[in-house]
Amino acid sequence: MTALAHSALPSQVGLLAGRAVKRILRNPAQLVFPVLFPLILLAVNTSGLDAATQLPGFPTASYLDFALAIPFMQGALFAALNGGQDLARDIQDGFLDRLAMTPMSGAALLAGQLGGALFMGVISAVLYLVVGIAFGAGIASGVGGGLVLLLLAISISSAFACFGTFVALRAGTGEAVQGFFPLFFVLLFLSSAFFPRDLIEQDWFRVVATYNPVSYMVEGIRSLVITGWDGQALAQAFGLSALAIIAFLALSSRALRTRLVRT
Amino acid sequence: MTEERGIDVQGLVREFKGGVRAVDGIDLQVAAGEIYGFLGPNGAGKSTTVKVLTTLLPPTAGSATVAGYDVAEEGAKVRAAIGVALQDVALDPMLTGREHMRLQGGLQGIPRAERGRRGDELLERVGLSAAADRKSKTYSGGMKRRLDLALALLHKPRILFLDEPTTGLDVQSRTALWDEVARLARDEGTTVFLTTQYLEEADVLANHVGIIDRGVIVAEGTPAALKAQVAKPTVEVVPREAGDCAATAAALRPFGDTVPPSAAGTVAVRLDSGAEQLADIVRALDSANIAVVNLALHEPTLDDVFLAKTGRSLEGAADAPPEEPAADRERALA
Numbered sequence: 001m002t003a004l005a006h007s008a009l010p011s012q013v014g015l016l017a018g019r020a021v022k023r024i025l026r027n028p029a030q031l032v033f034p035v036l037f038p039l040i041l042l043a044v045n046t047s048g049l050d051a052a053t054q055l056p057g058f059p060t061a062s063y064l065d066f067a068l069a070i071p072f073m074q075g076a077l078f079a080a081l082n083g084g085q086d087l088a089r090d091i092q093d094g095f096l097d098r099l100a101m102t103p104m105s106g107a108a109l110l111a112g113q114l115g116g117a118l119f120m121g122v123i124s125a126v127l128y129l130v131v132g133i134a135f136g137a138g139i140a141s142g143v144g145g146g147l148v149l150l151l152l153a154i155s156i157s158s159a160f161a162c163f164g165t166f167v168a169l170r171a172g173t174g175e176a177v178q179g180f181f182p183l184f185f186v187l188l189f190l191s192s193a194f195f196p197r198d199l200i201e202q203d204w205f206r207v208v209a210t211y212n213p214v215s216y217m218v219e220g221i222r223s224l225v226i227t228g229w230d231g232q233a234l235a236q237a238f239g240l241s242a243l244a245i246i247a248f249l250a251l252s253s254r255a256l257r258t259r260l261v262r263t
Numbered sequence: 264m265t266e267e268r269g270i271d272v273q274g275l276v277r278e279f280k281g282g283v284r285a286v287d288g289i290d291l292q293v294a295a296g297e298i299y300g301f302l303g304p305n306g307a308g309k310s311t312t313v314k315v316l317t318t319l320l321p322p323t324a325g326s327a328t329v330a331g332y333d334v335a336e337e338g339a340k341v342r343a344a345i346g347v348a349l350q351d352v353a354l355d356p357m358l359t360g361r362e363h364m365r366l367q368g369g370l371q372g373i374p375r376a377e378r379g380r381r382g383d384e385l386l387e388r389v390g391l392s393a394a395a396d397r398k399s400k401t402y403s404g405g406m407k408r409r410l411d412l413a414l415a416l417l418h419k420p421r422i423l424f425l426d427e428p429t430t431g432l433d434v435q436s437r438t439a440l441w442d443e444v445a446r447l448a449r450d451e452g453t454t455v456f457l458t459t460q461y462l463e464e465a466d467v468l469a470n471h472v473g474i475i476d477r478g479v480i481v482a483e484g485t486p487a488a489l490k491a492q493v494a495k496p497t498v499e500v501v502p503r504e505a506g507d508c509a510a511t512a513a514a515l516r517p518f519g520d521t522v523p524p525s526a527a528g529t530v531a532v533r534l535d536s537g538a539e540q541l542a543d544i545v546r547a548l549d550s551a552n553i554a555v556v557n558l559a560l561h562e563p564t565l566d567d568v569f570l571a572k573t574g575r576s577l578e579g580a581a582d583a584p585p586e587e588p589a590a591d592r593e594r595a596l597a
Contacts, residue, residue: 008372015369019358026357026398094353097319098414101347102370103339 012104016112021119023086034078035124038071039131045070045194052195059196060226068132069221070193073214075124076157077184083117084164084177091172091259106256110249113165114158121157125150137225145224148234152224155241156217160184162248169255191215213240268331269293269454270316270422275325277311285311287478288325293456293471295421298448300469300486301458302565308478309458310350313426316456317347330422346420348411350427350458356400360391360410363399364417371418385413389443405436412443422454423447429464441468462565474569481572490563492571496538497561499524499531503554514551518544538562 024030042064050063060066090096099109129146133139139146167177190205191214200206209215220237223230270293277286286308293299303309314320316329318338327334330344354363364382373381386395389409394402399410408428415423425444429437445468447453459465465472466486474482474489482489498518502511505528512521515532518540524531534540538560548555 012370015366019355019362019366022362023355023357090355094349094351095355097349098353098367099370100319101317101342101345102367103343103372104370 008103009105009108012108013111013115016104016108017115017119020083020086020112020116024082024116024120030082031120031123034075034082034120035127037078038074038124038128041074042067042071042128042132049194055199057196057199062137064132064135064137065226066196066222067194068128068137068225069218070188071128072125072153072156072221073188073193073218075128076121076153076160077181077188079117079120079124079157080160080164080184081177081181082120083113083161084168084180085174086116087113087165087168088172088174088177091168092174096259100260106253106260109256110165110252114161117157117161117164118154121154121161122150125153125157128153132225139224140226140228141224145229149221149224152217152220152234152237152241155238155245156221159217159241159244159248162245162252166248166252166255169252169259172259187212187214191218193218213244216240268328269295269297270299270327270329270456272312272316272327273325275312275315275327276323277308277315277320278323284323284478286315289473289475289478289480291473291480291483293454295454296448296452297470298444298455298457298468300465300472301456301475302460302462302465302472302569303458303475304460306477307475309460309475310426312475313347313349313424313456313458317345317424318342343418344420345422345424346415346418347424348408348415348426348428350430352404352407352411354399354402354407354410357398359396359398360386360402360413361395363410363414367414367417373418381417382413385416386410389413390439405432405439408432408436408440412440416447420453422456425455425457427458427460429459429461437464444468462569466565472565474565474572476569476573482568486565489565489568491537492568495519495534495536496563497522497531497533498541498544499529499557499559499561500544500548500555501526501529501557503556507553510551511548511553511555514547514553515544517547 045067046064049067052058053061053063053066058066090099129149139149141148164177164180167180171177190208191212192200192209193214197206197209197215200209216233216236217240220233223233227233270291272289272291275286275289276284278284289308289312291299301309301312311320315322316327316334318334318341321335329341332340332344334341358366361382364386365378368378368382369375383392383395386392389412391406391409391413394406399407402410412425412428415425428444429440432440441464444455444457448455455468457464457468469486471484472482472486472489473480482492484492498515500511500515502508508528508530511530512532515521515530519532519534522531522533541560545558548558
């Protein structure tokens with residue numbers, strides 16, 4: 001990369017991230033559904049599963065406190081799905097070829113793509129937190145914990161967005177990106193999102209949840225809400241998110257080089 | 264010094280998986296400032312050639328320079344020198360025309376102030392000022408093509424690649440685009456590499472034409488020279504009196520062979536020489552006291568050229584059976 005390209009990178013990232021945000025804002029389905037659906041599910045779960053808090057060993061007396069972590073994960077999934085589909089559409093429509101004809105760097109494309117996901121991550125995380133608190137959820141780690149929670153939620157959103165970007169670049173079709181969506185949901189259901197791991201009776205389910213990285217992301221968020229400051233839970237959640245971001249960015253970068261076959 | 268360089272292609276090959284050769288060893292030269300029409304049916308290899316020349320596909324073999332830069336080794340320099348409007352108009356449906364210009368200008372590294380001015384100027388030139396703040400998803404096909412052209416011109420490229428720019432456009436939009444392409448070459452000295460499957464488009468716009476079929480260039484030259492290679496013009500005379508048809512045919516016989524006319528009461532002759540015989544024909548008819556109501560000269564078309572070179576008509580050629588061997592083609596031309 002030339003010095004000129006380096007100096008242009010922030011500007012290119014800004015332009016591409018701005019475009020990603022505009023696309024989200026101008027497409028209500030991309031903005032409203034991913035934000036509202038997890039909140040509706042939270043309301044249903046909280047009212048229906050509140051009795052679970054009576055189980056011996058359940059970590060909190062409020063199912064809302066326990067379940068508040070779930071919308072953050074679902075919001076991240078939706079953001080990843082939408083971002084990935086947008087990128088796949090760019091590939092299918094030839095817009096990526098148009099961008100490839102400019103001096104745009106691959107890093108700018110990836111960063112700009114993540115810009116849209118970050119925007120969605122921030123909007124939805126703030127909303128989930130505010131709605132949770134408004135309906136009585138307590139944040140055991142206090143105001144500082146609330147801010148760390150937002151940071152963690154954004155990290156998780158970015159991790160999922162990197163995965164969505166990789167799938168879009170590798171497969172090049174919106175259908176392929178959409179095809180991964182059920183897999184994400186299975187990962188969420190086979191995690192500790194809906195029950196604490198040590199209360200899962202089925203051995204196979206508990207084993208899967210223990211090896212499922214989504215469990216640790218959920219538990220990181222949950223720890224800030226119901227435990228307070230749990231260094232191990234936070235380190236695991238932030239660590240896994242960072243690892244996923246690095247791994248899928250590297251894979252995306254490689255896939256982008258193949259996709260942008262410009263000489 | 265690269266200012267005066269156009270396009271130089273030598274033995275270019277692009278092979279895809281399964282050994283399919285979309286471009287099979289083509290040579291072509293485009294001088295700076297000229298419009299080169301690359302004519303051929305669907306699937307002939309036009310778009311693949313454009314993608315190689317615009318650095319979007321690496322060549323399998325052979326070499327090509329664009330604006331003096333090697334497409335395989337100096338991709339970034341080639342891209343800085345060219346503007347491209349590909350066959351499928353690639354726009355973001357959620358962005359307005361003006362936003363497209365700003366995004367493209369920013370990525371091209373055009374300073375912010377100049378970006379806005381140049382963008383507005385181009386939108387005006389292509390007739391999109393009034394629609395500049397509308398999302399591109401509301402544009403008609405012709406408007407999208409015009410925005411695509413404006414985007415390709417934003418960074419003032421020396422060479423412009425247009426891949427079937429008028430496919431699917433109505434006559435009015437097509438004519439407007441032709442005018443703009445001709446103006447670019449005439450007034451700004453832009454070299455234009457234009458692929459098309461429309462004979463008329465190549466005929467009207469191009470200084471030179473290359474005809475490609477199944478990855479191979481089968482003919483190249485100026486439209487007039489190509490047509491002169493394969494066919495002579497035809498003159499059609501309509502005598503005032505229908506009974507004068509035989510006398511008209513006799514008067515025209517020294518100028519060429521009689522061919523079937525396009526309408527009854529008309530005599531048609533394929534001229535041995537060319538259009539320069541027209542004055543002699545008028546004199547011969549006058550000497551024979553034949554009054555005529557119409558006399559028309561029909562030039563051969565590029566379709567005649569395509570037919571002569573490939574044995575098939577350009578229209579529907581993409582669906583025609585596999586081409587005959589090159590040796591057979593040469594015999595047919597002899």
